[in-house]
Every structure is written in C-alpha cells, then in structure tokens.
Amino acid sequence: MHGKKVMLFMLSSVIAAGLAGCGGSDSTKGDARSGEPTKPPAASNEPVELTIVTTAGHTPESFDTRFGNSLRKKFPNYTIKFIPNSAIKFADLVATNTMVDIVYAAVNDFTNGPLKSGMVYDMTELMKVHGVDPNKVGMNWVQGLSPVWEGKLYGLPIGIETLATFYNKDIFDKFGVAYPKDGLTWDDVFDMNNKLTRVDQGVSYVGLVVAPAQHFSLNALSLPFYDMQTGKMSIVTDEAKWRAIFDTIAIRPMSALGYKEKTASLKALPGEANFYKTRDAAMEVGLVHIPLSYTEMKDMNWDVTTYPSFKELPGGGAQANLLLFGVTNMSKNKDAAMEVIKYLYSDEYQTISARDGNYPAIVNEDRIKQFAQNTYYKDRNVQSVFKAKLAPLSKRTIYDPDLATIYRKYMSELALGNMDMNTMMRKVDEEAQQKIAQLKSR
Template identity: 35%
Template sequence: MHLVQKRNQSGVTFMKKRMTTAILSLALLAAGCSSSAGTGTSTGEAPKTGGGGSEKKAEQPAAAKVSSEPVELVVFSSSGDSLESFNERFGNAIAKKFPNYKINYIRNEKGKTLPELLAAGQVIDIYFDSIRVFIGSLQYDMQLDMDDLVKSHNVDLSNLEPTALDGMRKLSGGKLWGIPVTNSNMALYYNKDIFNKFGVPLPKDGMTWDEVLDLSKKLTRFEDGKQFLGLGVATTQMLSMTQQSLPIVDPKSGKSSLSDDRWKKMYSTLYEEPAKPQGYREYMKTIKGNIPNVDEFHNKQNLGMLVYLSSYFQVNAKELKGVNWDMVSVPTFKDMPGVGVQPYPGYFSVTKQSKHKDDAMEVIKYLISDEVQMQLSKTGTMSALKTDAVKKAFGEQSEYKDHNLKAVYFNKFAEMSQKTKYDNALQDAYFAPMKQVASGDVDINTALRQAEEVANKKLDEEKKK
C-alpha cells in the first residue's frame, strides 16, 4: 500500500494537466486513507506507547530476503530446556517446515551460559525465554525492534493474546523486542486424598482467596505423626504475575513500588494468612523458613493446595503420577471478580547480531501459526493465541486430559504491569517479606518498610552501572 502511495505522489509531481492532477490527487487521498486503515489490521500491531514527540512518516521496510539455501540458525534459551524438550515443542516442527534450515539449539548449562557464549563471540539468531528471564537478557544488548520484520514478512499479530503482546510493548518502550510464542497462567492444584481424609469439600473454579483460606485452615493439622499444610503459593513467579498488576519499579517515581498498599494486601493474603494456623510455622522451620511448595505437594504429599504455574502438570508430569490431584482456577480477590494473574509469556526474538534475520523471522512467524499453536495446546503448552478453538483443544493429548485442565482459562488475564531492566535485581528485596510474614518473624509493616529501603538502595546501585 505504501508503494502505491509513493507512485501516486511521484505522478502528481510531474503531471501538468489540471484534470489529470485532480484525478490523481483524489486517488492519492483514497490510497492514503486505505493505507492508514489497513496497516494495523494487516499485522495486528498494537499501538506503540512511549517515545513521545511528533509522529514520523512510516517508511516501507526492506523486502524480506528468505534463503532457499542451507542456513544454520542458532537458538538459545536460559530456561535450561533439554534438546528433547525443545525439539518436542518447537524443533521438530521447524525442521519439517524448513528442511534447508539447520537448527542449532544451545542449552543453557555450565560453560554455555549467555554471557559465556557472547564473550566467546557466539552469534545467536533466535533468543527465547519467559518474561522474567527475558528482562535479564537486556543487559547484553541483543534486542532488535522487530516491527519492520513483522511488516516485511506479513506477520499477523492480531490473534495473539493482547495482554502478552502489550506487555512486550511496555517493556520495550513501544517497540517489539519479542513475540509471544507460548504463555502460562497460574492454577490452584489440590490433593484429593488430603481433602477426603479430613472430609473437606473439594475446591471449585471461581473461588475467592477468602474461600480458599477457609479451606486451608481446615487442612492445616497434625495427624498420624505428620504435619499437613493447607495452602502454599508460588513465590518468585508471583512477583511477575500479581493480580493487581503491580510494577516492581514505580513508573512515576522511579523508585520501589512497595509503598503501594496493594502489595501489603498481596503479601498478607497469599503468605501471612495461610501460615497462621497452628503447626504451619513450626513446619517452615524444618525447611529453612521457606514457603511450602512443589516438594510438599508431589514428594512429601502433605500440602493440600498449591498455587503454581499452569505448566506444572506438564513439566512435572512424572512426579505428579503418584499424586491423586486435580486443579481449579487461581483464586481471585473479592473486589476483583474474574481477574486472574498476569500472563507469563515465553517470547521469541530475532537478535540484533543475527546475520539471518529474515530466516529467523520466518521461523517465529511459523511458530505462532494456527498449525503449531494448535499442536502446542493439545499437548498441554498454553498457547500464545486468543483463538477459541486453540484454547478448547488445551491438553487433549496430555496424559492428564481427564483432569480439569481448562481451569487455566477460567479467569481473564490481569493487565501486564510495566516491567523494567531493574526488576530482577530487586527480586531478593521483594522476596524477603514473603518468608518474613509467613514465618511471623517480622510484622508486615516493618517487613515492607525494610524491603523498600533495600530495594531503593539496590535500584540506585543498578542505575549507576
């Protein structure tokens, strides 16, 4: 469309006859309107935020140059996924679609961490990671604004989960440093045997935190020489997925956001209240003051409920075989009905250093296709698409397909908070109050005040680097 517009502009410049000029001017106006309306829908591009200033006229990106010759594409993720796992989810599909591409997947391990690879001069073509880990890669200056590639390759972004796409726009100041290929949510997993043992009604979709805390109290007890615990909530991941869409760094002040009372509500509801029944805090002392988590759920099997990532049943499928479990939607706050946690996307990006940017873009374009996303969904990987058919197929081929896997789609996603390159550096400061209020060692007001001081000091240090 932009090419049509340029040709029309050139014609108007050199035509001398008034009638012809008038006709071409009208045609130019129509073409311009058509181009303006079509740009957003053809790529599904979200409105860019940040940057400010006057808008510049968009330039036509260079035409895509996809190779028909053999090409090696180096793919890296800090996730530590095995080659088998990578191939099962992505590699096999890529090899079948692009027989001339050799995919060299480098697993994150000792001697092959991201900083070690880059220091050795290794060029990475495609980098992918979850949003939290992706933030940590920003210090290595690999990010490329992929908007021009999206346009030149006619990539349709309109079917992607909008909260996941908007989250990347926020992180990159309106640019597009990565495209969501997978997604993740949280769910409440529960042990049926523990509920049945104590005659407590099983959880159901749509419960509030207050209702779940009531169940937790009934399950936290010492019986048959064993300490049973009602509820454990994921810690590290929750910092990136708060239901109130809380940022780590306040966008307005540039300081820690811990003075926001919503943090206090989150820490109290998710970590302080579950630990109040007798026996819970005594048990925490036996695990070095940590919050009961997956070890208590699938190994020791003394945890009745666990709020954890929706990928838990897939990643830990083997461990869960010995547990009589099921799942329901993540609890919600009473004043935020139907609002779950923020999405936890896995972003794929073409790096700035890649010499095969067009080929890498073709791979990512294929990975967000209905074909690949449908297969991912069927096997239990949460899709990056918002398409109903793909959501409906979730877990159809999973060994746990008879479980309530659709619970991951019960609530709507919370809006993704503003992420910054400093978030990971402040993680320990935000993590500390979780353990402190759960153990009862420090009152919640003191814990948050101390954490805010530590966070701001660390933030100042990071900004000076």
C-alpha cells in the first residue's frame, strides 16, 4: 500500500473513530447480540438538516433545478442545504470541519475530491438496509470502480453522461450535404468532415469538433489509463487501440482541406465553442447534456444522432460517465442521507430527471420515450442517444484524473505534425510513469 492510500486510510479511520460515539441515526450498526443490521427507523416528521456539496461548478439555481426542488417536495421535513464549489474549496471542507452529509461528483472528480479528502463512507450495508440494489444500473459500474474503491461502495450512480453527435442543420443545408443518420460510423463522419470543411465568404468552417477530454476518459474501446496489476500504462500494453483513438481525435480530421490551417490559427484543435458559440463547426461529437449546458443553442437549428461507431464495433457507443452520490463518513444523519440518495435512484425521480433531458442511470423503454419531453428540443431526434450500446466501463484507478491530462497533452502537436505518433506515445508513457511515482511518494 503506497503512501497516499496509507494516509487516506488513516484519515478515514480517525474520522470514523471520532464519530463512533456521536449521536444521530446509523442503521448499519445493527444489534450487537444478533450481529444483524437493524431496520432503518420509521419515517418521521422530525426535522433533519442535510448539507450537500459537489466538486462540480453547479450554482444553487442549477442544483435546485436538477435536485433540490424535487428533494424538498419529497422530504418536506428535511432542510436541504447546498454549498456550491465556488463558496468553499473542496479541499478545505475537512480542514474547516464543515459538516457535509452528501457529496456528489462525476467519477474522476469523485476520486479527486471526496475520495482523496478521506470523506467517503462505505455504503454497502446502508444500501442493504434501505433496500437499494446497485445492480439496477445496467452496466458493469461496480466492477469498473472496484480497483479504485477497493471493493467498497462509496457512491451510487444517480445519472450518467455519454457522447452523441450533434449537428448544425444550417451549415449542412448551406453546403448541400445530407444530414448524418442514426448508426453512423467514424468513416461517415470524416467523409462529411471533408465535404464541410471550407472557407466561405471569409468564414473558415470545419466539419467536425470533438470533446477530447471525454473521448479519453469515456473512450469507446474501454481502455483504462493504467494497469494496477502490471504497473504499466495501457498506452504501452494496448498500443494499437490507443493509436486508433489518437488517430480519430487528432489526425483524421486534418485530412480535410483547411482543417490544419484552422487548428494552427486557433493554436489548438477546434472545440465545442466552435459548434455552439461561433457556429463555424458543422458537427460536435460531445456530451449528451450540452443543450442543457449552453443556452446559446436555444436559437440554433441543431439536431442530434448516435455516437459514431468504430467499424470494428458496429453500433457501439462511448462509455458512461457516472454521476455519483455518496454519504460521507462525518454525517450524523446517514439514514436520512441514504433515503435522499435512494429517492434520486428511484423510478419516480429517474423518470422526472429523464423528462428534463438528463440521461438516466436506470434506462428502460418508458424513460427512453419520455427523455427530454420537458425541454425545448423535445421534438428532435433525442431518443437516438440511447441507440448506441454503451461501452463497458474501463477499470478506474486513483491516478486517473492526473493521467487523463497527460494522455491528451500533445494532441495539438500531433494534429499539426509537430510531433509524430511514436514520439508522442513515448512521452506520454514517460510522463505518466513519473506522475505516478510522484503521487506514490507523497
């Protein structure tokens, strides 16, 4: 066990020991005579205050829209407090003894925040007592997170995020190119990219932009960054597959006449702002929730279709990024906190969230039909985002947030031909190994 894990274990143990004698509800303590966990206390009208924090950049308004309003309606006797990340740095929460009952974040942020801060709590017994089945999520998420969570359950997926293909119909119409269809492949995308990348009336258009960060962490080939057992980077052990990903993100777009010049002028690969803001990109392969994130898209003539599949994986999509909610080890109201998370995991809330345009953690035919029906874009091809089969979750490690940055560090140099593939892959491997050695020494 390296230094970071020892420190994390000691911090968690100290906090847990300090809280062992505290009051508050914890149904997992059980009956000392029988060794069986007790049932959760019956629903009570007694007031309970729960504080929720996140590593995400959510404002109080966006929190209320997605979670807070539904929670306060469901639990009128609970006072739901939300501390935005802008109000206090996540790393300071433990140091300032700020009481937190629930924390939520996407996978890498969950690792960087609550896990590394020692705030996590193994919810395995809480889930059993409260009748929560983690396997209702139809993917291998428990196995994928097992290496970094060491077999424990520190959170529960409330929603997921994945990738789809968005396109600006006005640009397609302008240049007489047929719209992309469900089931498209990367070959189809690059064919359209070649037709749509051009300069017209002084405007430099590109056919395609991708979200590089997500295409690494949610890659469709289910590649991890690091193998904990061998101590090697997968960029070495799965070199051919990583070459395919780098080729897709950085090299193949450059085959379109004018794309490299656009990249050089921006000093970076064209990104999603070119799609929704400056509107000089015809397609974006990006996160499903971007219509909710960018209000600029409301007056844009866009539609959506499936994630492009690799020809070796017909119909295959990207991985899912899990939005995890977890009870903290400092909470004095663990049962109440678990009931809140249980509700967010329930059929009732999953349907509410899906209707609001959030990809649900638990997918069924009814939720697919109801997806985004409360949004301004309900009449578009929104059900298509479910047609590509989600790729299996790659095995995650505590190092992933740092490694993800290194893996995509040289994308612009590779795209512009300033660095060849072999050199880039060697540098990524060397820098990633150095980063892990540095993290282990802390």
